[in-house]
Amino acid sequence: MLSSEQQKQRKRAHIIHAAARVFAEKGFSGTMMADIADHARIGKGTLYEYFDSKEDLFFSVFEWYARETEAAAKVSISALGGSASERLAILSESVMQSWLKMKDLFTLVMEFWAASASSQMRKRFKGYFRQAYEDFRTVVAALIREGMQHGEFQEDVVPESVAAALVGSWDALLLQAWFDDRFDPLTTARNHVAIVIRGMAGGARVEL
Amino acid sequence: MLSSEQQKQRKRAHIIHAAARVFAEKGFSGTMMADIADHARIGKGTLYEYFDSKEDLFFSVFEWYARETEAAAKVSISALGGSASERLAILSESVMQSWLKMKDLFTLVMEFWAASASSQMRKRFKGYFRQAYEDFRTVVAALIREGMQHGEFQEDVVPESVAAALVGSWDALLLQAWFDDRFDPLTTARNHVAIVIRGMAGGARVEL
Amino acid sequence: MLSSEQQKQRKRAHIIHAAARVFAEKGFSGTMMADIADHARIGKGTLYEYFDSKEDLFFSVFEWYARETEAAAKVSISALGGSASERLAILSESVMQSWLKMKDLFTLVMEFWAASASSQMRKRFKGYFRQAYEDFRTVVAALIREGMQHGEFQEDVVPESVAAALVGSWDALLLQAWFDDRFDPLTTARNHVAIVIRGMAGGARVEL
Amino acid sequence: MLSSEQQKQRKRAHIIHAAARVFAEKGFSGTMMADIADHARIGKGTLYEYFDSKEDLFFSVFEWYARETEAAAKVSISALGGSASERLAILSESVMQSWLKMKDLFTLVMEFWAASASSQMRKRFKGYFRQAYEDFRTVVAALIREGMQHGEFQEDVVPESVAAALVGSWDALLLQAWFDDRFDPLTTARNHVAIVIRGMAGGARVEL
DNA sequence: CATGAATGAGGCTTCATTCAT
DNA sequence: GATGAATGAAGCCTCATTCAT
Incomplete structure (x- = not known):
């Protein structure tokens, strides 16, 4: 069983992988936070639980x-x-x-x-x-x-x-x-x- | 005295130089057309007399x-x-x-x-x-x-x-x-x- | 309690009514999206959650x-x-x-x-x-x-x-x-x- | 030989005919002063010698x-x-x-x-x-x-x-x-x- | 925690109008 | 008089971010 902290790290990593794919395809400016959320199969708002901003995520x-x-x-x-x-x-x-x-x-x-x-x-x-x-x-x-x-x-x-x-x-x-x-x-x-x-x-x- | 066509080419080049400086400093997304116009000391609208769009200028x-x-x-x-x-x-x-x-x-x-x-x-x-x-x-x-x-x-x-x-x-x-x-x-x-x-x-x- | 879909339809209708009043008063060209948003008491961006464009709304x-x-x-x-x-x-x-x-x-x-x-x-x-x-x-x-x-x-x-x-x-x-x-x-x-x-x-x- | 005043009236009428065609095709908002000037085969600035504004012309x-x-x-x-x-x-x-x-x-x-x-x-x-x-x-x-x-x-x-x-x-x-x-x-x-x-x-x- | 509807600042672009030639 | 290059105010739309649920 994972600790809550580990859970969080896992999800963070998951988002990063998703974001990497989208940034790779569309570039920083061409990427929308919504794109990333979709690819990570999470809500847009959730991104901000893990990262302060688009720049932070990038x-x-x-x-x-x-x-x-x-x-x-x-x-x-x-x-x-x-x-x-x-x-x-x-x-x-x-x-x-x-x-x-x-x-x-x-x-x-x-x-x-x-x-x-x-x-x-x-x-x-x-x-x-x-x-x-x-x-x-x-x-x-x-x-x-x-x-x-x-x-x-x-x-x-x-x-x-x-x-x-x-x-x-x-x-x-x-x-x-x-x-x-x-x-x-x-x-x-x-x-x-x-x-x-x-x-x-x-x-x-x-x-x- | 310059022909109108030469005049146009000169001004185009002038804008390109100005744009190059601004794009170099701020990147494509970070650059605003207004920045370029200011640097070229022309009106914002004038840019569009010489280039179709920001992408075209870039x-x-x-x-x-x-x-x-x-x-x-x-x-x-x-x-x-x-x-x-x-x-x-x-x-x-x-x-x-x-x-x-x-x-x-x-x-x-x-x-x-x-x-x-x-x-x-x-x-x-x-x-x-x-x-x-x-x-x-x-x-x-x-x-x-x-x-x-x-x-x-x-x-x-x-x-x-x-x-x-x-x-x-x-x-x-x-x-x-x-x-x-x-x-x-x-x-x-x-x-x-x-x-x-x-x-x-x-x-x-x-x-x- | 209304389903989310019904909610959406209600709001859409609300916007349409507001837009109708403004378009009626100022015409298509004379109307600004901001006017409509104000009349509907919503944000400008919200209009675009419900309609693709000014033309679509019209x-x-x-x-x-x-x-x-x-x-x-x-x-x-x-x-x-x-x-x-x-x-x-x-x-x-x-x-x-x-x-x-x-x-x-x-x-x-x-x-x-x-x-x-x-x-x-x-x-x-x-x-x-x-x-x-x-x-x-x-x-x-x-x-x-x-x-x-x-x-x-x-x-x-x-x-x-x-x-x-x-x-x-x-x-x-x-x-x-x-x-x-x-x-x-x-x-x-x-x-x-x-x-x-x-x-x-x-x-x-x-x-x- | 036409008097200058008659000349002016003639040209005014000419512009009006051209404008009528363009307005009919594209509507008031859809029409650009440049369109009208082109159709009338005159310069954009000339329109303003004969009419105060787009509305006036319309x-x-x-x-x-x-x-x-x-x-x-x-x-x-x-x-x-x-x-x-x-x-x-x-x-x-x-x-x-x-x-x-x-x-x-x-x-x-x-x-x-x-x-x-x-x-x-x-x-x-x-x-x-x-x-x-x-x-x-x-x-x-x-x-x-x-x-x-x-x-x-x-x-x-x-x-x-x-x-x-x-x-x-x-x-x-x-x-x-x-x-x-x-x-x-x-x-x-x-x-x-x-x-x-x-x-x-x-x-x-x-x-x- | 997770969500996504709502927001509005911001930026590209258009185009009527001006004015130096 | 005629011109059209230059202008900048204005307006549509996007999208990062927030926050009530």
Whole structure:
């Protein structure tokens, strides 16, 4: 039997999932609170028992989405073994894989970007994104630095730069895939990472 | 003395510039037509002499922005000389440079992405973006392929993949720079491109 | 206690009555939705819970008005007894009487005519009017034909023509009364019907 | 060669004709000053050289229309000869004929009615209509009274009532014809007038 | 707690009118 | 005189939010 608090959390989560689908499809402005209530099969008024406002709900969706993708990334990273090159390749692969699983929610990311660009919620979103990107770059840079320390990668490599570009490419390839159904982001990422690894390795042939 | 048609075009452009500033600052939904009229120092009704609707104006801003960035990219490409590696590095540099010049309008791009994700204008935006990315990838891939034909780059390189990642990294690094003032996208791009070029070159040392 | 559906119908009717008064006074274009809301003592937004648009509300007022006058006419007709002449005279009398009761809403009819003449709602109104006039003419013509079969009226009478003129005169006399306070449509109608009946009866003296 | 004043009057009339067509098609509210200017092949601003406002122009159209129909009616009346019955029948016929000629402008009448019902111009229109109907009734009543004096019509006839009904029937039959293409107002009017004349004559057979 | 009917501030858009050319 | 680009008041409608049930 669930405590009342757990009940509440469950319902909150339920609403967030419903809202995520609707926001993904129609965008923040295009979404009506009534839409969300309908999708969650609850009354419009009930939404306000769980969230203060539309913005609050949207931000809650953002937090949920961020937690999900972070969790996925952490799993990817923690499960790594082998050389830095291998681990980098596997990380790229598994990040892409896990994001592709949520592909239909990718439009949410675009909405979040836009929200951090110019909405009234700008600050909250922007701060969160800054931190998230920084964290992610740091993790990847650490991996690269490790590879440099092990002599896998050349000393002229700037870990932060390559990390930023790699992290960025994961976003950007999904973005391009979103615009174009015929675009294959997985293969593209694989090929690109292989080149980057070989580049970092100094041009030496790399076995993955 | 200007012809009436030229006058009209001038004023249209004037409104588009004003609108671009306001949309960039407040986003599509956050912007009121009255804001734009004020910024353009014209009456609210005058906007409708030049544009059918808020959406039409927004899309016109998009077209203008797209033309501007395209033009900048074309200049970069046409002015290239030297080896494929050099030309790639210069292209990257100049694309980043020219986009950075419009940095304060970068939020527009996020708005455009969001618009193609879920607004009612989705189709128009999405189609345009798909084409633009494809065109850009094609140009860059051609450059890489050239490098392969000249023996600069290894035969195992997949030009389309690297092109997509490069194009994507330009977007993505600007995005990260937008979130974080301390992030330097120019240097990052330079470092990344160098690695990619060395990766494509295989064993060959590359002079940039 | 009323069911929710009944409640809704009641409120709808309430709004229609309020709207009828305002439309009657200011006409379709002269009426603002806010006026109607004020008169109905509800919020502006509430109107849209019950009607899709101003036009929809206007047409609903029309339907209500048409139902009311139709109902009145049907009562008049069904309650008839006696000779065709008597019934015709009584019908005329009671139609005029019942329409005079709604005299202050007669301007609505003029608005409806105008709406069927040239508004965007033209088709809906026009079709309805065509049918209503046809139905009414048919009923009156049947009455006249009956009189002909009973030998009350001459054989050279064209029932449809007289019916159309009688039905028309009811409209037209109210119209003239509307323009001129000193004009007495009831007496006028009575005198006219008497003449028409005598005319249809040919040589026969008619007792009313 | 025309004087400047005549020039002005000509152009004024030209605008009125153009406006009449547009108002007839779209109604007062549905008509835009720009529409009228286009139809008159003049600039929007020019309209205001000739008319103070949209309402002024509309009323001018009304005056023109009223003058036209009055003139037609006067011609009908003045040309009459023969018995009162004959003259009445001919009057009816020629009024209907002349109005049918302007059939495509009949919607204007509905607009005028509506304008006198509830527009801001109500008073001007209403007063004019009151007078016009009164005048018309007076003319027809005089004709009937003449017939009574000559012994053509019975003494129990109330000339004003029959006149009102006849005048009304001309309006009303055109109205019904407007709603229903299959309705023949001319024949209907003929048949009705014949009955009315016979009724006034006391049921005696009347030769027309 | 849950609901959904009611609300009204807010924003897009229209169009009669003006006035500089 | 004629024009039509510019204007801004006005009005329809939406939708986040409230609150009585």
